[in-house]
Amino acid sequence: RRQGLPEIVYGPGKTSEEIAAIVTSLLAGCEGPVLVSRVEADVAASVLGSPELVSGRDQGEYDAGARLLVWRPRPAGTVSLTVVSAGTSDGPVAREAAGVARAIGLDVTEHADLGVAGIHRILGRAEEISRADLVIVVAGMEGALASVVGGLVAVPVIAVPTSTGYGAAFEGVTALLAMLSSCAAGVTVVGIDNGLGAALAAHRLATTLDRRASR
Amino acid sequence: RRQGLPEIVYGPGKTSEEIAAIVTSLLAGCEGPVLVSRVEADVAASVLGSPELVSGRDQGEYDAGARLLVWRPRPAGTVSLTVVSAGTSDGPVAREAAGVARAIGLDVTEHADLGVAGIHRILGRAEEISRADLVIVVAGMEGALASVVGGLVAVPVIAVPTSTGYGAAFEGVTALLAMLSSCAAGVTVVGIDNGLGAALAAHRLATTLDRRASR
Amino acid sequence: RRQGLPEIVYGPGKTSEEIAAIVTSLLAGCEGPVLVSRVEADVAASVLGSPELVSGRDQGEYDAGARLLVWRPRPAGTVSLTVVSAGTSDGPVAREAAGVARAIGLDVTEHADLGVAGIHRILGRAEEISRADLVIVVAGMEGALASVVGGLVAVPVIAVPTSTGYGAAFEGVTALLAMLSSCAAGVTVVGIDNGLGAALAAHRLATTLDRRASR
Amino acid sequence: RRQGLPEIVYGPGKTSEEIAAIVTSLLAGCEGPVLVSRVEADVAASVLGSPELVSGRDQGEYDAGARLLVWRPRPAGTVSLTVVSAGTSDGPVAREAAGVARAIGLDVTEHADLGVAGIHRILGRAEEISRADLVIVVAGMEGALASVVGGLVAVPVIAVPTSTGYGAAFEGVTALLAMLSSCAAGVTVVGIDNGLGAALAAHRLATTLDRRASR
Amino acid sequence: RRQGLPEIVYGPGKTSEEIAAIVTSLLAGCEGPVLVSRVEADVAASVLGSPELVSGRDQGEYDAGARLLVWRPRPAGTVSLTVVSAGTSDGPVAREAAGVARAIGLDVTEHADLGVAGIHRILGRAEEISRADLVIVVAGMEGALASVVGGLVAVPVIAVPTSTGYGAAFEGVTALLAMLSSCAAGVTVVGIDNGLGAALAAHRLATTLDRRASR
Amino acid sequence: RRQGLPEIVYGPGKTSEEIAAIVTSLLAGCEGPVLVSRVEADVAASVLGSPELVSGRDQGEYDAGARLLVWRPRPAGTVSLTVVSAGTSDGPVAREAAGVARAIGLDVTEHADLGVAGIHRILGRAEEISRADLVIVVAGMEGALASVVGGLVAVPVIAVPTSTGYGAAFEGVTALLAMLSSCAAGVTVVGIDNGLGAALAAHRLATTLDRRASR
Amino acid sequence: RRQGLPEIVYGPGKTSEEIAAIVTSLLAGCEGPVLVSRVEADVAASVLGSPELVSGRDQGEYDAGARLLVWRPRPAGTVSLTVVSAGTSDGPVAREAAGVARAIGLDVTEHADLGVAGIHRILGRAEEISRADLVIVVAGMEGALASVVGGLVAVPVIAVPTSTGYGAAFEGVTALLAMLSSCAAGVTVVGIDNGLGAALAAHRLATTLDRRASR
Amino acid sequence: RRQGLPEIVYGPGKTSEEIAAIVTSLLAGCEGPVLVSRVEADVAASVLGSPELVSGRDQGEYDAGARLLVWRPRPAGTVSLTVVSAGTSDGPVAREAAGVARAIGLDVTEHADLGVAGIHRILGRAEEISRADLVIVVAGMEGALASVVGGLVAVPVIAVPTSTGYGAAFEGVTALLAMLSSCAAGVTVVGIDNGLGAALAAHRLATTLDRRASR
Ligand SMILES: Nc1ncnc2c1ncn2[C@@H]1O[C@H](COP(=O)(O)O)[C@@H](O)[C@H]1O
Ligand SMILES: Nc1ncnc2c1ncn2[C@@H]1O[C@H](COP(=O)(O)O)[C@@H](O)[C@H]1O
Ligand SMILES: Nc1ncnc2c1ncn2[C@@H]1O[C@H](COP(=O)(O)O)[C@@H](O)[C@H]1O
Ligand SMILES: Nc1ncnc2c1ncn2[C@@H]1O[C@H](COP(=O)(O)O)[C@@H](O)[C@H]1O
Ligand SMILES: [Mg+2]
C-alpha cells in the first residue's frame, strides 16, 4: 500500500557532497523512493560516484531528460497517468513530471508537441489520452492546451504552466492565469514549471485509488 | 456509471425567464443533474414558480446557502469529499462547492471555521478529514489553511482561494498566489471563489474512481 | 471606393440631446456612415425620435444586439468577414464588431458559442470560417479560441479579448495576455472588449483590398 | 499561389548541429521557405558550413541585421509592406520583421529613426508610407509612433512594441499597453519584440490578397 | 510678489457646511486665493449661499467646467501657460488645470481636441503653443500627445495622464507609464487626473520667474 | 541603557578597502556595536586583515551563517527573542536577523525548519517559542508560518518574507502579501529578505523594555 | 494581567441582529473586552438597543469616530501609545487604531494632521511623540510620515498605510510599498487601512511589558 | 541665447568606435554641447583617444562620477539648480543629473546623503536649498525626500526615483509611485534613474528664463 509523500530533495543550490550526504541519510532513515530534482548531468555523475553512495545497498539512476536522480523507484502500479505537452521548450517540465511520477509507481505515458495551433494532432491522440486515470497538461505561451484537453477528457486534468514563451508570456504568468481561467471546468493548476508538484498531485490521487482498492 | 460533466448554468446576468427557458430545454435534452449557480433567493423563487418548470416532470430545489438551483440530483455515491473552510466569509464559496458536489453524487462532509490562527481546532478534526477520498480547502486572506491541510492528509487537496479579506488580500489574489506556492506539495488550485470548479474537479476524480470500480 | 475611417461617436457619458446634435452635424458635414456605439435601447429611441433627426434626410436604425445606432450604412461589398465568439457573454462584443463592420460595408457572417472546451463544434465550422477574407475572434476567460482558430485558417485573425470570466480572468487581462502570446503565429490583438477596434482593423484591410481591385 | 505559414525555427537554445539537422529535414520534407530566427553570426556561419547543408540542393543565406538564416526565399510578389521604426534600438526587431516578410515574398520598404519627438521627419515620409498595402510600426519607450502612423494611413497597421527604453518602459510593457490603447482606431498589436509575429500577420494578409487576385 | 502655495481645499467627501466653514476660516487667516476643487454644481451653489460666506468681504465664483470654487483670484500676471488636451473626455482635467492656474495668476490659453491621430491639427497650433512660458499636456489612452508636444516646444512640458480610455487604458496607468517613458526628453509628469498638481507645478515655475524678475 | 539604532554598513557594492575605512571611522566616531551586513567570506577575511583594523583597539568577528561582520557586540541583555524559520533556504535571512539581534544585545534563540506542512514539529516547540519576549518569523513560499505562530503566541510577532520559492512565489511577493493578510491579528511585517529590519524592530522593542525597566 | 487577544467582531456584512447575537454569546462565554469594528451609526444604535443586550449586565458604548462598539473596556494601564496621522482622510483609520487600543487598556495619545509637507509641525511634536512606549503612524498618499517618525523616535513604530489619495496612490498600495521600504530601519507594517491590526500589534507589545513587569 | 535641446548620445550598447564616429559627426554638424551618457571609464578613455577626436578642434572631458563624456560645455549661466540626494547609492543618478545640467550651462550645487530618517540634516540645508531657481530631488527606497523638500521650497521640484533599495523597493517602482503621490503639491516626476531627463527638464526651464530675460 502507498504511503505518504516520497522524499524529494531540491537540487539547486546544493553541492554534490551535500546532496550525497542528504541522500545517504534519507536512504538509511526511511523506506521507499528517494529523489533529487533539477540536477545537471555533471553534478549527477559526481553524486552517483560519491563513496558513501557507491558502497550503499541501493544504487541510484540518473534520468537526464527529467534532470532527476532516483533511488529505490517503485515498480509501475495500476494507476495510469498521461503527460501531455505543447511545445519542445515545455519538454523539461513535462519530463520532470513524468520522471517523478514514474519513480513513485505510476504507469506513465507521454505525448509531446501537441500545440493547439495544430488541433488535428491533438484530436488524433484524444482517445488514447482519455484512457488514462488522470492527465497532466504542460504548456507555456497562452496555455490553451489545458482547455482543449480538459474538454476532451472526463478524468482529472492537472495543468502545469511553463515559463517558456516570449512577447507577452511574462515568464509563465500568462499561461498560469489562462489555465486558472480555463473554460473547461474542473481543471486544476499548480505553480509555474512545477512538474514535480503535478506529479505529487497525481501521487495523492493514486493514494486514494490504492486505498479504495485495498479495502 | 458516471458520465461526462453535469449541466451547469451560470446564473448572474440572466433573467429568471431566461434561466427557466434554458433549464426547461436542458431537462428535456439530456439526462442527469441540471444546476443553476449563483442565484439569489428571489430569482430562485421566480424560476421555480415559472409555468414551464412547475408543470415539468422534475421538480427543482433551491439551496440558499450554496445559492444553487438543482434538478435531478444524483443520490450520494461511495466517493467521499470533505470541504474545509477557514472563516465565516468563506462560507458561501465552501457551500457552493459542497452543494454542487452533493448534487452530482458525491458524499460530502463540511468543516467550517477552521482558521489557521487556531491550529488546535484543525488538529482536532485531522483524523476525520483524512478519511475522505479527497479534500477541498476554501480560504481567503493568506490562504494558509491549504498548506496546513495539505500537510495533514495524503489524498488529493484542491484549494479554492476566496476574495474575502482586507489589508493586502487584494480580492483573493494573495490567497491564490499563496495556495499556488504552498509548501505542502501536490496541492492543486482553481480560480478565485471558484467553488464550482473545485466541485467539478472532484467530479473528475469520482469519474476515475467509478470507472476503475466498474472494470 | 472606400475612404478613410467612418465617423463613430462613443455613446457612454453623452445625453440623447448631445448625441442627436453631434449626429446631425456629422450627417451634414461629411459623407458616408455615421455610427453611435454603446447606446442603450431607451437612449437610442430618444435619439432617433429627436426633432432634428426625424426631419433629416437620412433615417437612422438601432441594432440592439450591437448597441449601435447607424445612419447611411454602406451596402455589403465583396470583402467577407467572419466573427467567431466563444461564450454567450462574449456576445455583445462580437455583435458590436459585426454591427460596425456591416455598417461600413463588409460582408459579415457570425458564429457564436464556439468555446474550445467543445473543440468538435469549432472543427465542424472550420471550412466555412476559413473561406472568409479575414476572421475576428472574440473570447474571454483564457481566450484560447484565438489560438485554435489561428491554427485553422491562413487569413488574417484579429483577436478581441473580452472582460467576461471570473476566477482569474481579471477583467479581460488574462485573455489579452493569452491572445498576445498565442502559439498560432501572426494573430494580432486589439484592446479588451474593443469590438469596434477590430471592425475598424477589418475596414483597413478592406481599404487595401478595394484599392488594389480598383487599380 | 501562397500556401499556409512558412517553416520558422526558433534559434535560441539550439546548437548549430541541432539547427542544421532540423533545417535539413524541413528542406527535404516540405516546399517553400525555411527560416531560422534569432541566430548570432558565429552560429549562422557554423550552420551554413555544416556538411549536410553544404552538400544540399538549396543554399542558405544569413541576414545579419535580421539575425535570420533563410533557405529558398520567395521572390518579391505584388503585396507591398512598409516597416517603420522609431529609434535605433528598435532596429533589430524592425529588421527581423522586414527580413522575414521579404523571405516569404512581400515587397518590403523600411523607414528607420522616425521617433515622434521629431514629427516633421515622419510627415516627410507620410505619402510614401501610405502607398503600401500595409504598415508594420516598431517602437519602444511610449510607443507613440503607432498612433501617429495610424492617423496618417488608411491601410492595416500592425504595431510591434519593443523592450527598449528605460525609466518606466518596463521591458516593453509600456509600449504594449500604449499601442493597445492607441487613439488611432483599428491598429492591431502583437507581443513585445515579436517582429516575426508581425511579419506572419502580414503574410496572412498577403494570403487574402493573393487569393482574391487569383479568383 | 508671489508667495508660497495657494490654499486649496479638496472637495470630495466634505459637506457644503464643512467646506463653507473651512473656506471662511482660510479667508480670515491668510491672504491670497482660496480654492475648492472637484465640487459639483449643487454643492457649489450651497457653499456660495451659506450665510457666513454671503456676508463675507470676498465673494466666491464657481467655474463649472473646472469644478472649482474660487475666492480672491489673482489677476493674470506675465507668466503664460498653455494647456493642451487630446480628447473630449480629457476636458474636465484640462479645465481643472487651467482653472486653478488662472485663479493663481497665470495667463492661461487652452487648446482642446488635439489627438495625435490627427497630427495636422496639432501642427497647425505648434507655433502658438511654443510661445508660452510653459505647457501642460493632458491626455488619456496612450498619452502620445505629451511626446509630440515635447518634441515641438523647448519650454517646460508638464504631462497629466487621465483615467479616460478603454481596452488597455487601465484607468490612466497606460498614459502615466507612456508619459514617463516619453521619447521627448525633459518632459515631467504628475499623477493620474492630477490637473491641480500640474497647475501647482506651473505656480512653482512662476514663483521662480517672478522672483528673478523682481531682483 | 540602550541608545538609538546601532551603526550598520550595507556590504554589497563596497570593496573591502571601502568597508575597512568606513568601519575604522565608525569605531572611532561613536560607541557601541558596528556591523557590516551581507559580506561574503573572502571579503570578510580581507576586511578583518586590513592594517588599520588589525592595529585597532576593537577586534571584529565574522559570522559566516549571518554573513555579518561585528565589532563591539553588546553582551546579551534580558530581552529574549526567538527567531523561527520555515525552510532551509530561509536560513540566511533568519541567521541575519539572529546575528544582528545578538550583536546588539538581545538574548536570541533560533528554531529552523518549521514548515507548516509539518505542523506537529511546530506544535512541539510552541511552548518554548511562546516564552520569548518577541518572535521573528522568517518564511518564503506562501509564508503561512507567520499565521500559525501568530496564533500560538501572544507576544509581538515580526514576519520576514523571503525571496525563496518557485512556481508562484514571485521573489517573495507572495509571502509578503500573505503575511500582510495574516488571519492571526497583530502580526507586523518588514520588507522581503529584510532580516536586518526585523532585528532592528526587535531593537526598538528592547529599547522600550529597557527604558521602562530603568525607570 | 493581560490575557491573549481580545474578542473583536468584524462588522461589515453582518446584520445588527447577527451582531447582537454574537456579542451576547461572547459576553457570556469569556471575560475581557468585546469589540465590534467598522459599524455605522445606525447599525450601532440598533445593536445597542437590541433586547438581549439592553437587558445584559455589561452596557456597550459606540465610538463614532472609530466606528467601534465596545463592551467591558479595560481601564488605561501603564503602557503608552501615540497614534500619529498625516491627513484628514487618514482620520478614520487612525481613530480605529486609537479606539481599539484604548478599549484594550493602552494609554493612548493622538496627533493628527502631521503631513510631511509641513515638516515643522511634526518637529514641534517630536519630543512628545518620542516619550511613548510605541508609536503607530497612519498615512496614505506616499506614506512618508512613517520614515520621518521612524527617524525621530527609538521605540517601536508600526506603520499603517491608508487607501486615501489619488493620482498614483492606487488604493493604498503606494503607501504600503513605501512604508515597507522605509529608509528608517526597524519600522514594521500592517495591511492597508488595518488600524485594528496595528492596535493588536500594540496589544502584543503590552502583553510582553506586562508579563515582564509581573515577574 | 539658449537653443533647443543639447545633443546627447546614449552610451550603453555602443562600441567606443561607434561613439567616436557619432560624436565626430555631431561636433561637425551642429553647435553647442555634445554629451555621451552612461559611459564606463575604459570606454571613455578609448573614445577620447580615438584618432578623429584627438585631432579635432574641441577636446572632450570625462566626468567619472556622472559617467559622462562632454564636449563644448556651456559656461555656467545665471540659472541656479540644486541637486539633492538621499543615500549613497543614489549618488550616480544625482551626479548624472548634475553633470548634464552643468554641461549645458546651469549653475549647479549638490547636496548628498540627506535621507529623511535624519530630518535635521535636511533642515540645516533648507535655506540654502530654497535659494535655487529649481531643485532636483534624487531618492530611492520610499522616495520620501521629494515630499519633504517639496514642502520646504516654493520653486519647481523635479523628483527622480532611483532603482536602489531592497525589501519592497521593486527596482524603483515604489519610489516612483511615492513621488507621483507626494503630499507636497506641484512636485513633478521623471522615470526611474532618469537623471538625464531631470537635467533636460531643468534645461527647458532655463530656456524660458533666458527667453524672458532676453526680451
Ligand atoms: N523540482 C522541484 N520543484 C518543486 N519543488 C521541489 C522540487 N524538488 C524538490 N522540491 C521540494 O523541495 C523540498 C525539499 O527541499 P530541500 O529540503 O531544500 O531539498 C521538498 O518539499 C520537495 O517536495
Ligand atoms: N464602442 C467604442 N469602442 C471603442 N472606441 C470607440 C467606441 N465608440 C467610439 N469610439 C471612438 O471614440 C472616439 C469618439 O469619441 P467621442 O468624440 O467622445 O464621441 C472615436 O475615436 C471613436 O473611434
Ligand atoms: N523570432 C521568433 N519570434 C517569435 N516566434 C518565433 C521566432 N522564431 C520562431 N518562432 C516560432 O517558434 C516556433 C518554432 O519553435 P521551435 O520548434 O522550438 O523551433 C514556431 O512556431 C515559430 O513560428
Ligand atoms: N542586510 C541589510 N538589509 C537591509 N538594510 C541594511 C542591511 N545592511 C545595512 N542596511 C542599512 O543600509 C544602510 C547603510 O547603508 P550604507 O550607508 O550604504 O552602508 C543603513 O540604513 C542600514 O541600516
Ligand atoms: Mg502552449
Ligand SMILES: [Mg+2]
Ligand atoms: Mg484563510
Ligand SMILES: [Mg+2]
Ligand atoms: Mg474563451
Ligand SMILES: [Mg+2]
Ligand atoms: Mg517610441
Ligand SMILES: [Mg+2]
Ligand atoms: Mg491621448
Ligand SMILES: [Mg+2]
Ligand atoms: Mg513558508
Ligand SMILES: [Mg+2]
Ligand atoms: Mg501621507
Ligand SMILES: [Mg+2]
Ligand atoms: Mg529615499
